[in-house]
Amino acid sequence: MRSVFVLLAICCSPAFAGETSSSDALINLVHQDCGSCHGLTLKGGLGPDIRPNALSHYDVSTLSTIVLDGIPDTAMPPWRPLMSEADAKKIAEYLLHGDLK
Amino acid sequence: MKWFGSAILAILMVGSLRAETIVSTGDLGLVVERASGSLLLVDQSERASVTRITGLGDLSHASLVYSPDQRFAYVFGRDGGLTKVDIVEKQIAGRVVQSGNAIGGAISDDGTLVAVSNYEPGGVRIFDAETLEMVADIPTGSKTIGLVDAPGRKFVFTLWDEGETWITDMSSGGPQITKITEIGANPYDALITGDGRLYITGLFGEDGLTALDLWNPEPKPIRVLPDYGRGQQDLPVYKMPHLEGWARAGREFVLPAVGHHQVLWIDGQSLAETGRTDTYGQPVFAMARPDGRQVWVNFAHPLNDTIQVIDTLTKEVVHEFKPGPAVLHMEFSPRGHEVWISVRDAGKVMIYDTRTFEKRGEIDAESPSGIFFTSRAHKTGL
Numbered sequence: 269m270r271s272v273f274v275l276l277a278i279c280c281s282p283a284f285a286g287e288t289s290s291s292d293a294l295i296n297l298v299h300q301d302c303g304s305c306h307g308l309t310l311k312g313g314l315g316p317d318i319r320p321n322a323l324s325h326y327d328v329s330t331l332s333t334i335v336l337d338g339i340p341d342t343a344m345p346p347w348r349p350l351m352s353e354a355d356a357k358k359i360a361e362y363l364l365h366g367d368l369k
Numbered sequence: 370m371k372w373f374g375s376a377i378l379a380i381l382m383v384g385s386l387r388a389e390t391i392v393s394t395g396d397l398g399l400v401v402e403r404a405s406g407s408l409l410l411v412d413q414s415e416r417a418s419v420t421r422i423t424g425l426g427d428l429s430h431a432s433l434v435y436s437p438d439q440r441f442a443y444v445f446g447r448d449g450g451l452t453k454v455d456i457v458e459k460q461i462a463g464r465v466v467q468s469g470n471a472i473g474g475a476i477s478d479d480g481t482l483v484a485v486s487n488y489e490p491g492g493v494r495i496f497d498a499e500t501l502e503m504v505a506d507i508p509t510g511s512k513t514i515g516l517v518d519a520p521g522r523k524f525v526f527t528l529w530d531e532g533e534t535w536i537t538d539m540s541s542g543g544p545q546i547t548k549i550t551e552i553g554a555n556p557y558d559a560l561i562t563g564d565g566r567l568y569i570t571g572l573f574g575e576d577g578l579t580a581l582d583l584w585n586p587e588p589k590p591i592r593v594l595p596d597y598g599r600g601q602q603d604l605p606v607y608k609m610p611h612l613e614g615w616a617r618a619g620r621e622f623v624l625p626a627v628g629h630h631q632v633l634w635i636d637g638q639s640l641a642e643t644g645r646t647d648t649y650g651q652p653v654f655a656m657a658r659p660d661g662r663q664v665w666v667n668f669a670h671p672l673n674d675t676i677q678v679i680d681t682l683t684k685e686v687v688h689e690f691k692p693g694p695a696v697l698h699m700e701f702s703p704r705g706h707e708v709w710i711s712v713r714d715a716g717k718v719m720i721y722d723t724r725t726f727e728k729r730g731e732i733d734a735e736s737p738s739g740i741f742f743t744s745r746a747h748k749t750g751l
Binding site for chain 1: 430488
């Protein structure tokens with residue numbers, strides 16, 4: 269069974285720059301890893317609430333830039349080293365709309 | 370004499386009935402199953418799960434403390450739920466939703482009060498451990514972090530936004546609050562040492578940590594390692610480190626750096642730096658084995674599949690291994706012969722011998738995060 273877990277882990281990892289990830293992997297990343305600060309349900313923790321209502325003043329492009337480059341002088345880190353621009357855009361869409369097409 | 374024989378028999382029967390129903394809890398523990406809102410009751414000696422207790426709400430980032438008799442656990446959920454769990458009856462004994470967004474709690478040294486740290490609304494609320502009725506509400510106007518119990522029916526916590534530490538003395542009924550300012554920028558977590566003397570706060574907004582000597586009637590902030598990252602580019606932090614009362618390793622304290630892939634060593638008396646150990650990633654937990662001889666470290670996303678073990682005498686990494694995807698927490702057996710490790714995305718708690726590093730067992734669990742053995746009941750700050 270262990271080899272199966274390893275395979276799963278590799279398949280589910282977010283794609284690095286230039287690649288794209290499956291929707292399931294990105295949703296898992298948002299809830300588990302963004303969730304470290306923003307809460308598993310995204311309603312906020314040490315970081316702010318990032319549910320759709322709280323982000324409604326952002327557009328996809330601005331929000332994906334924040335995901336990629338972080339916010340200086342805050343705890344929001346840049347995710348660019350870990351994900352492609354296409355994935356950041358998909359994450360921004362997911363955060364704004366609450367689902368992924 | 371016949372009545373006497375019957376009486377003896379009756380006493381013996383009662384005795385044996387009792388023996389069947391007695392549940393000893395000293396080697397039990399609870400594993401938080403963060404996604405399913407459940408707890409797994411585990412038996413340390415058997416290396417096995419006993420049962421699952423469900424219905425605890427949102428348990429992401431949940432933690433818990435134990436009553437002094439090691440019968441009840443008080444579970445602090447992210448959704449503000451405070452749940453009292455009876456591990457003898459294996460069921461929920463009480464539950465209140467006391468805020469919208471909570472981040473951990475503590476139990477007073479006498480076991481009568483349970484305090485919860487809240488993000489929204491920011492502050493600390495204190496409850497009767499027996500009834501879960503609120504006995505004090507301490508709004509802070511800020512997210513509160515690093516809530517611990519301190520000797521003398523006190524609780525200590527820190528304000529993320531303001532950089533203040535508040536000492537709340539509950540020894541004479543209502544809360545007597547002492548505020549200490551200038552702790553530093555964006556304190557993210559804090560710990561109290563096992564003797565209840567030092568309260569050490571980690572800072573996110575600047576390099577270094579701040580210590581308070583609680584034996585001093587008017588504690589003053591003591592800056593620790595204020596320059597540890599100077600001249601180096603900060604690395605992104607994808608998960609905040611945690612500070613817990615497992616920091617003492619021999620004569621030193623060992624603490625995770627923030628924004629640098631290192632653990633930091635300071636002298637237990639002078640608090641001066643005694644060394645640094647480069648690590649595989651951003652440390653999340655740096656936990657000394659109970660005897661202090663080793664320090665086990667896990668890491669933030671995306672390097673969270675790995676554990677490194679550091680030797681306290683040489684400060685060198687002596688062992689590195691990959692238990693599996695998303696290692697979230699570790700808990701030592703009370704005397705440190707084994708360590709239990711939650712591996713979230715493998716759905717397992719894995720058990721290792723801390724001397725040979727051999728795997729001794731594993732337990733199925735749903736997205737396991739924190740592991741809490743009942744021996745914590747008798748430790749300040751846990």
